[in-house]
Amino acid sequence: MAPWISWPCGYPLIGSVPDLPQKNSFLKFHEWGQKYGPIYQCNLAGTNHVWISRDRIAKDLLAGRSAIYSDRPHIPALEQDNRTSGQYLPLMSKNEKWTRQRKFAKQVMDTSAKASFYNYPELESVRLLFELMTDPARYNHALESYIARITSRLAWGTPEPADELKQRARELLIGVSPSGALGNKLPLVMKLPEKWIPAKAWELRRSRTEKRFFQVMQDEVAQRLGSVDAPSMHDSRPINPKTSDTPQSWTRQFLETKSSWGFASDLEGAYAVGMHGIAGALTIAAPMQSFCLAMCHFPQYQHVLHEEIDRVPGDRMPRFSDMPDMPVLRAFIRETMRWRPPVPTGIPHQLTQDDVYDGYHIPAGSVIHPLEWSIGRDPSIFFDPDAFNPLRWLEPQYPTYQEPLTKYPTITGYSQFGYGRRTCQGMGVTEADLFVGIGSIAWLFNMSIPDADIDTAQSSQSGTQTTQPEQAVAESGPPTPPSENESERPLAVHDLTYKLLEAKQGAASATEAMPGQFPSVYLPDNVSIQHGLPTPPESRRHSAVEESTEAPFVDAKSPLATTPLRPDPDPTLEYSSLLIAKPKPFKFDLTIRNQGRADFVAREWLNLKMEGEFGDSRVYWAGGNHGDAMYGWGEVTS
Numbered sequence: 001m002a003p004w005i006s007w008p009c010g011y012p013l014i015g016s017v018p019d020l021p022q023k024n025s026f027l028k029f030h031e032w033g034q035k036y037g038p039i040y041q042c043n044l045a046g047t048n049h050v051w052i053s054r055d056r057i058a059k060d061l062l063a064g065r066s067a068i069y070s071d072r073p074h075i076p077a078l079e080q081d082n083r084t085s086g087q088y089l090p091l092m093s094k095n096e097k098w099t100r101q102r103k104f105a106k107q108v109m110d111t112s113a114k115a116s117f118y119n120y121p122e123l124e125s126v127r128l129l130f131e132l133m134t135d136p137a138r139y140n141h142a143l144e145s146y147i148a149r150i151t152s153r154l155a156w157g158t159p160e161p162a163d164e165l166k167q168r169a170r171e172l173l174i175g176v177s178p179s180g181a182l183g184n185k186l187p188l189v190m191k192l193p194e195k196w197i198p199a200k201a202w203e204l205r206r207s208r209t210e211k212r213f214f215q216v217m218q219d220e221v222a223q224r225l226g227s228v229d230a231p232s233m234h235d236s237r238p239i240n241p242k243t244s245d246t247p248q249s250w251t252r253q254f255l256e257t258k259s260s261w262g263f264a265s266d267l268e269g270a271y272a273v274g275m276h277g278i279a280g281a282l283t284i285a286a287p288m289q290s291f292c293l294a295m296c297h298f299p300q301y302q303h304v305l306h307e308e309i310d311r312v313p314g315d316r317m318p319r320f321s322d323m324p325d326m327p328v329l330r331a332f333i334r335e336t337m338r339w340r341p342p343v344p345t346g347i348p349h350q351l352t353q354d355d356v357y358d359g360y361h362i363p364a365g366s367v368i369h370p371l372e373w374s375i376g377r378d379p380s381i382f383f384d385p386d387a388f389n390p391l392r393w394l395e396p397q398y399p400t401y402q403e404p405l406t407k408y409p410t411i412t413g414y415s416q417f418g419y420g421r422r423t424c425q426g427m428g429v430t431e432a433d434l435f436v437g438i439g440s441i442a443w444l445f446n447m448s449i450p451d452a453d454i455d456t457a458q459s460s461q462s463g464t465q466t467t468q469p470e471q472a473v474a475e476s477g478p479p480t481p482p483s484e485n486e487s488e489r490p491l492a493v494h495d496l497t498y499k500l501l502e503a504k505q506g507a508a509s510a511t512e513a514m515p516g517q518f519p520s521v522y523l524p525d526n527v528s529i530q531h532g533l534p535t536p537p538e539s540r541r542h543s544a545v546e547e548s549t550e551a552p553f554v555d556a557k558s559p560l561a562t563t564p565l566r567p568d569p570d571p572t573l574e575y576s577s578l579l580i581a582k583p584k585p586f587k588f589d590l591t592i593r594n595q596g597r598a599d600f601v602a603r604e605w606l607n608l609k610m611e612g613e614f615g616d617s618r619v620y621w622a623g624g625n626h627g628d629a630m631y632g633w634g635e636v637t638s
C-alpha cells in the first residue's frame with residue numbers, strides 16, 4: 001500500500017483513544033503524521049478521523065472540495081445539537097442558519113473593521129500596560145482581560161462583562177473539547193438524568209447561564225438605544241436621538257438592522273453576537289501569552305522588534321494604523337502563531353459523502369483535521385521548525401518571505417484560521433488586537449527569564465524544578481529601569497551563545513533604516529550569513545516529506561543546518577490541554593525600557609479612569625458569581 005493514507009492500528013471499538021496522552025495530544029497526532037504520512041486516518045471511539053499535516057492537502061480537500069468537506073461533527077456533550085441549534089456559528093452544519101449568521105458576521109466585521117474597530121484596542125492597551133506595570137505577577141489575567149475587554153466592547157459596547165465573557169468562553173471550551181466534558185468521551189451519559197450525572201447537570205447550567213447572559217446584554221443595549229424597535233439603519237426615519245449615546249457595538253448593529261438578517265428571533269441575534277464574543281475572548285489571548293514565552297526563550301530577536309518600535313511610533317504608543325510601517329512586529333505575530341498555534345489540532349470539518357483522494361477512499365462521515373501544529377512545521381518550508389525565528393518572514397533567503405513588506409507578513413488568510421467555506425470570521429479583529437497589544441508590550445517592556453532561572457531551564461532537562469509562577473514573578477520585585485545600553489545586555493538562551501552580526505550586505509544603520517528594513521540580527525554563534533536559500537540537513541528530512549516533489553531547499557553542509565539543542569522536556573510546552581492551547585503561567589521579568597513612557601501610561605490611565613472608561617468588571621450572578629441552582633459559574637479545570 002502506498003504511504004498516502006495509513007493508520008495507527010488501535011483497539012476494537014475504542015480505536016486509538018488509549019494511545020492518546022492526556023496532555024498535548026497534538027504532539028501524538030504530529031508524531032503519527034511523521035510515521036504514517038502527511039494524511040492518515042485513525043479510529044477514535046468508533047469515528048474515523050483524518051489528520052492532515054500539509055497545507056497543500058488541506059487546501060485540496062477543505063477548500064478545493066469544500067462542497068463536501070464543510071460540515072461539522074456532532075459534539076455530544078452539548079445540551080442542544082450544535083449542528084442545528086443555531087447557537088454557535090463555528091459549530092453549525094452548513095445549513096440555512098449558518099448561511100444567514102455568516103452573512104451577518106461578515107457585515108458586522110466589515111463595518112467595525114472600516115471604523116478600525118472603534119479604537120477599542122488602543123484604548124484597552126493603556127489599561128493593559130498599567131496593569132502589567134503595577135501587578136506583573138497577574139500578567140496572564142491582564143493579557144486575557146485586554147482581549148476580553150476589547151471583545152466585550154465590540155459585542156456590547158462596554159468592557160464590564162469581560163470576566164463573565166472569559167468564564168463563558170472557558171465553560172464552552174470545556175463543553176466542546178474532546179479532552180474536556182465527560183459527554184465527549186462517553187456520549188451515552190448525556191442520555192441519563194442530570195441528577196445522576198453531574199457532568200450533564202453542569203452542562204445544563206452552563207447552557208442556561210450563557211443564554212441568560214446573552215439576553216441580559218442584548219436587552220441592555222436595546223434599552224440604551226431607546227427602544228427594542230429602534231429605527232433601522234436602512235430606514236428613512238431619523239435615528240432616535242438617544243442612540244448617539246450608545247457606544248458602537250455588534251449588538252447595536254444587529255438591533256439597528258435586524259430586519260435585514262431574517263433571524264428567527266432576537267435570541268438568534270443575541271447568540272450570533274455572543275458567539276463572536278466567545279470566539280474572541282480566549283483565542284487571541286493565547287498568542288499574546290505565547291509571545292511572552294517566545295521572548296523569554298528566544299531573546300536574541302527582541303531587540304530587532306524594539307528597534308522598529310522605537311523608530312516607527314517612537315515615544316507614542318503603537319496604533320493599528322502603524323501596520324504598513326511595521327513588518328517586524330507583524331513577523332513576530334505571524335511567527336508566534338506558527339510556533340505555538342492557538343488551535344493546534346485545527347477545528348474539524350466533516351465529510352458529507354464518500355471521497356477518493358490520490359487513489360484512497362475516505363468514507364462519508366469522517367472527521368477531517370487540518371493539524372495546524374504539523375502544517376506549521378512542514379520541514380520543506382520551515383527550516384528548524386521548532387525554533388521561534390521571526391526572520392523567516394523578513395529575510396529573502398527564507399522560502400516564507402513575501403513582498404511587499406508594507407503588507408507581508410500578515411496573519412490574514414493564514415491557515416491557522418482554517419480553510420475553504422468555514423474560514424474564521426475574526427482574522428481582522430485578531431490582527432488588530434495582537435498588533436496593538438503585542439506592540440504596546442514591546443514598546444514599554446523588555447522580557448527575560450530571571451538569570452537564576454536560565455540555569456533552571458537548562459537543568460529542567462533532568463526535571464529538577466517546578467516554580468510557582470505568581471509567587472516567582474512577585475519575588476522578582478517591581479519593574480526596574482533599563483540598563484544604560486540595552487543592546488549590551490548579555491544574552492543567554494539555554495545552551496546557546498549568540499553574537500551580533502551585521503545584517504545582509506548594504507543594510508542601513510538603525511537610524512537610517514526605512515520601514516521594512518532592520519539593521520542587525522542575532523544568529524547562533526557558529527553561523528555566518530548565507531546568501532541563497534538555506535536548506536535543512538539530510539538527517540532532518542522526514543520520510544513523510546520524501547514523497548514531496550518540492551526540491552529540498554537547504555544544503556546539508558550549510559552551517560545553518562546545525563540545529564541548536566533545546567531542553568528536553570521543553571519548558572515551552574507546558575500547555576493547557578483544551579481545544580485552544582495556551583501556555584501555563586510561567587516565571588519571567590518585565591523590565592520597563594523607558595521611564596518617560598511608563599509615566600505617560602500612568603497619566604493616560606488616570607485620565608481615562610476619571611472619564612469613566614476603566615470601570616470594574618461586573619458580577620452577574622448571586623454570591624459573587626457562584627450563583628444558585630439556575631445560573632452561575634460552573635467549575636472549570638484547565
Ligand code: HEM
Nearest residue numbers: 090276279280283284342347417418419422423424425426
Ligand atoms: C487567534 C485567534 C483565532 C484563531 C486562531 C481562530 C481560528 C479559527 C479556526 C481554525 C476556525 C475554523 C475554520 C475552519 O473550520 O476551517 C475558526 C472559525 C471561526 N472563527 Fe475564529 N479564530 C480566532 C479568532 C476569532 C475571533 C476573534 C472571532 C470573532 C470575533 C472568530 C470567529 C470565528 C467564527 C465565527 C468562525 C466560524 C466560521 C464558520 O464556521 O463558518 N475567530 N476560527
